[in-house]
Amino acid sequence: MAILEARELTRLFGGLAAVNRVDLTVDKGEIVGLIGPNGAGKTTCFNLLTGFLRPTRGSIIFDGQDITGLRPHQIAARGLVRTFQLTTLFQEMTALENVLLGLHLHSGKGPRQVLFSRRDFPADEIARGRDVLEFTGLASHADQLTRNLPHGHQRVLGIAMALAAQPRLLLLDEPVTGMNLDESGRVMDLVRTIRSRGTTILLVEHNMKAVMGTCERIVVLNFGQKLTEGTPSQVSTSPAVIQAYLGTGIDHA
Amino acid sequence: MRRKLGVPIVLAMLAALALLVPALGGDYYVHVFALVFTNVILAASLRPSLTCGQLNIGHSAFMSVGAYTSALLAKNLAVPFEISLLCGALLATLVGLAIGYPSLRLRGVYFAMVTVAFVEVIRLIAQLWVSLTRGMSGLSGIPKPSVLGMTLTSRASQYYLVVGLTLVILLVLWKLEHSRLGLIWKSIGMADNLAQSLGVNIARHKLLAFMLGCFFAGTAGAFYAHFIRFLFPPEFGFLMATNILVYNYVGGRGHFVGPIVGATFLSLLSEPFRGSPYETIFFSIAMLLTILFLPGGLITLPRKLAELRSWRTASAPTPSPAA
Numbered sequence: 001m002a003i004l005e006a007r008e009l010t011r012l013f014g015g016l017a018a019v020n021r022v023d024l025t026v027d028k029g030e031i032v033g034l035i036g037p038n039g040a041g042k043t044t045c046f047n048l049l050t051g052f053l054r055p056t057r058g059s060i061i062f063d064g065q066d067i068t069g070l071r072p073h074q075i076a077a078r079g080l081v082r083t084f085q086l087t088t089l090f091q092e093m094t095a096l097e098n099v100l101l102g103l104h105l106h107s108g109k110g111p112r113q114v115l116f117s118r119r120d121f122p123a124d125e126i127a128r129g130r131d132v133l134e135f136t137g138l139a140s141h142a143d144q145l146t147r148n149l150p151h152g153h154q155r156v157l158g159i160a161m162a163l164a165a166q167p168r169l170l171l172l173d174e175p176v177t178g179m180n181l182d183e184s185g186r187v188m189d190l191v192r193t194i195r196s197r198g199t200t201i202l203l204v205e206h207n208m209k210a211v212m213g214t215c216e217r218i219v220v221l222n223f224g225q226k227l228t229e230g231t232p233s234q235v236s237t238s239p240a241v242i243q244a245y246l247g248t249g250i251d252h253a
Numbered sequence: 254m255r256r257k258l259g260v261p262i263v264l265a266m267l268a269a270l271a272l273l274v275p276a277l278g279g280d281y282y283v284h285v286f287a288l289v290f291t292n293v294i295l296a297a298s299l300r301p302s303l304t305c306g307q308l309n310i311g312h313s314a315f316m317s318v319g320a321y322t323s324a325l326l327a328k329n330l331a332v333p334f335e336i337s338l339l340c341g342a343l344l345a346t347l348v349g350l351a352i353g354y355p356s357l358r359l360r361g362v363y364f365a366m367v368t369v370a371f372v373e374v375i376r377l378i379a380q381l382w383v384s385l386t387r388g389m390s391g392l393s394g395i396p397k398p399s400v401l402g403m404t405l406t407s408r409a410s411q412y413y414l415v416v417g418l419t420l421v422i423l424l425v426l427w428k429l430e431h432s433r434l435g436l437i438w439k440s441i442g443m444a445d446n447l448a449q450s451l452g453v454n455i456a457r458h459k460l461l462a463f464m465l466g467c468f469f470a471g472t473a474g475a476f477y478a479h480f481i482r483f484l485f486p487p488e489f490g491f492l493m494a495t496n497i498l499v500y501n502y503v504g505g506r507g508h509f510v511g512p513i514v515g516a517t518f519l520s521l522l523s524e525p526f527r528g529s530p531y532e533t534i535f536f537s538i539a540m541l542l543t544i545l546f547l548p549g550g551l552i553t554l555p556r557k558l559a560e561l562r563s564w565r566t567a568s569a570p571t572p573s574p575a576a
Contacts, residue, residue, distance in 0.1 A: 090447065104437065
């Protein structure tokens with residue numbers, strides 16, 4: 001059953017179609033990879049799905065509801081949560097505070113309740129924050145300032161924060177970029193564990209080993225359009241994909 | 254979370270010192286320190302908005318709204334001081350809503366430009382609406398502040414009033430900053446896209462922080478009106494708005510006490526130049542010196558000095574502990 005269904009998703013920047021009539025379906029419980037050469041429209045896709053950009057045309061159905069044109073925080077509240085490329089984190093806060101902000105969504109507190117709340121962070125919320133850090137292997141860094149964490153830990157913290165927001169569909173934007181083999185292996189293990197706990201995952205990643213080893217289905221974008229989709233083995237042997245990544249070769253010359 | 258103990262201690266010391274001013278000095282000092290406290294309220298009330306990453310160079314406009322509202326209500330309609338102060342603060346908040354709602358989606362310098370323009374608009378209204386505000390003749394004959402029907406005639410009693418107001422406002426702001434709300438403001442200032450992706454309604458929170466600042470700026474303005482008892486439109490212009498911003502930067506943006514330290518230090522030091530052209534020069538120099546030598550503001554001075562001392566004593570090539 002589809003948890004996410006984007007139809008004819010299109011975004012124009014001036015005359016340039018960054019994303020052009022892309023149909024994208026993610027089924028419940030899947031790990032789907034979104035790949036493509038630089039500038040293929042992957043991040044634009046993410047921004048459209050999460051409300052950071054409005055689609056020029058097309059519709060997005062999440063869990064049976066039309067979320068096209070909703071604002072990012074509204075989409076997050078429905079259970080579609082993303083991470084960001086690189087280390088977009090609250091650098092001057094501790095790791096725990098970062099995760100507590102992730103929990104914000106489900107603390108049931110809008111600005112008004114927040115303003116008149118007596119206790120800042122109830123013990124159960126802090127405990128939940130620590131649980132998330134424990135699960136992601138960051139428990140021993142809870143009280144460290146984020147900017148002092150090593151790169152790999154910072155990336156995992158980004159995922160931890162998104163998890164704290166209790167997503168049903170988690171969008172990971174390049175989760176293992178810039179990591180060594182060991183680190184990326186651990187992150188992909190984490191991704192599989194997250195899925196086994198019932199969260200569907202859509203990820204953008206350049207690290208082909210990580211993508212091929214983790215995703216059950218892969219969607220390939222090129223020049224803003226969907227080139228093909230299929231299992232990792234189908235995609236990695238597809239002539240169109242090889243052509244998009246490596247060029248046409250000698251016969252074209 | 255760090256240095257949590259330091260804040261109450263500093264506040265308590267400041268409060269004790271503040272209470273002694275009328276006993277130690279004459280009416281001149283009482284007057285000067287009452288204005289220092291007014292400035293502390295203004296500086297501290299700008300902090301929530303600054304923490305959200307909104308560069309507001311228009312805070313004095315809300316002070317002006319509070320001042321004129323309270324003064325006119327008290328003068329023309331004989332409204333008691335407490336009520337007129339509250340009305341001034343509320344109208345400032347409402348005006349904040351009207352300005353903030355459409356413009357808070359603008360970022361950085363664009364938002365700053367709106368606030369600058371707004372200061373001028375309010376100043377011009379105060380200047381040109383002569384039938385109401387007396388314009389450039391200035392509004393005089395504002396009644397002295399009163400509490401529960403008792404008029405505060407002595408300078409000292411008015412001074413204690415502003416000390417009380419300041420303490421209450423600082424307590425509220427401190428509480429908010431160290432609550433969930435404060436963490437949300439910080440998060441918006443650091444990475445608003447990430448905050449949004451975690452479900453934070455950043456537009457609403459920015460507006461709330463902005464309006465909160467307007468409310469307290471209006472309060473400060475209302476006190477000011479009944480304390481000075483004369484309002485002159487250019488006083489609340491661009492210059493004062495930048496001064497409030499400079500208090501925050503010179504004091505330090507990194508901690509709650511920053512604007513308090515900045516406002517106290519700069520208002521006392523600039524006292525000899527108050528109202529003269531040298532005031533602008535003084536504030537510019539203070540700002541430049543801060544940017545050049547103390548980017549973290551005065552609150553980082555002790556740490557900076559300690560670092561310098563350890564550098565001097567440890568002439569041997571030991572690694573700096575700060576690194």
